[in-house]
Amino acid sequence: MIVQLSPTRNAKLSFTVQLILTLFWISWAAMLLFSEERTGGENYLYYAFFGLAIAFLFYVVLQNTSVFGVQSYIEITEQYIVQKFGVFRTKHLVQIPDIAAVHITPLALRLTLKDGAQVYLDLKQVRKKRDLDRIKNKIRDMAEEHQFELSDTVGNRI
Numbered sequence: 001m002i003v004q005l006s007p008t009r010n011a012k013l014s015f016t017v018q019l020i021l022t023l024f025w026i027s028w029a030a031m032l033l034f035s036e037e038r039t040g041g042e043n044y045l046y047y048a049f050f051g052l053a054i055a056f057l058f059y060v061v062l063q064n065t066s067v068f069g070v071q072s073y074i075e076i077t078e079q080y081i082v083q084k085f086g087v088f089r090t091k092h093l094v095q096i097p098d099i100a101a102v103h104i105t106p107l108a109l110r111l112t113l114k115d116g117a118q119v120y121l122d123l124k125q126v127r128k129k130r131d132l133d134r135i136k137n138k139i140r141d142m143a144e145e146h147q148f149e150l151s152d153t154v155g156n157r158i
Contacts, residue, residue: 001138002075003131015064022060025053063088072125076138081111083121094119096142101149104136112149 013021029050063072063086075082083092094111101112109121126132143150 001077001134002073003126003135015060018060018064019057022053022057026050026057029053074121074123074126074135076135076142078142081121085125092119092121096146099146099148101151102139102143104139104150104152106153107132109135109139 029046029052033046033050072086073082073084075084079096081094081096084090094113098113098115099111100114103110103112107123109123111119111121113119123132123135126135140150140152142148
């Protein structure tokens with residue numbers, strides 16, 4: 001089961017603001033690049049400024065939409081749980097046999113591993129309530145199957 005995350009839910013600037021600022025940057029760079037009043041020595045700076053604006057637009061779209069496929073997700077299988085927060089970030093992998101206990105809260109999962117380490121999976125970025133319910137129900141089913149301790153502050157309010 002793969003559930004898509006929304007990286008803009010915890011971003012300092014929303015996707016819309018990032019997109020507007022980037023489009024403003026591109027239009028400003030294009031205006032500088034195609035204006036009549038330029039000196040010959042500054043041309044390469046205008047091209048660099050325009051290229052960086054295009055690259056940043058690509059980054060914003062890649063990071064915040066699923067145009068190029070799902071980039072931010074939580075995946076739960078019978079062998080592992082993976083959480084990935086975007087294209088340029090590392091995956092966080094937890095193997096199911098290593099889990100000793102799971103504590104479910106309304107917007108997070110706290111996994112305690114058999115070696116005593118704790119892993120916190122933030123669920124604030126899950127796009128839909130239905131997906132949040134699917135994740136929690138899958139963890140409950142896996143607790144029965146793999147015999148790890150489960151505590152739940154959510155109860156049956158899901």
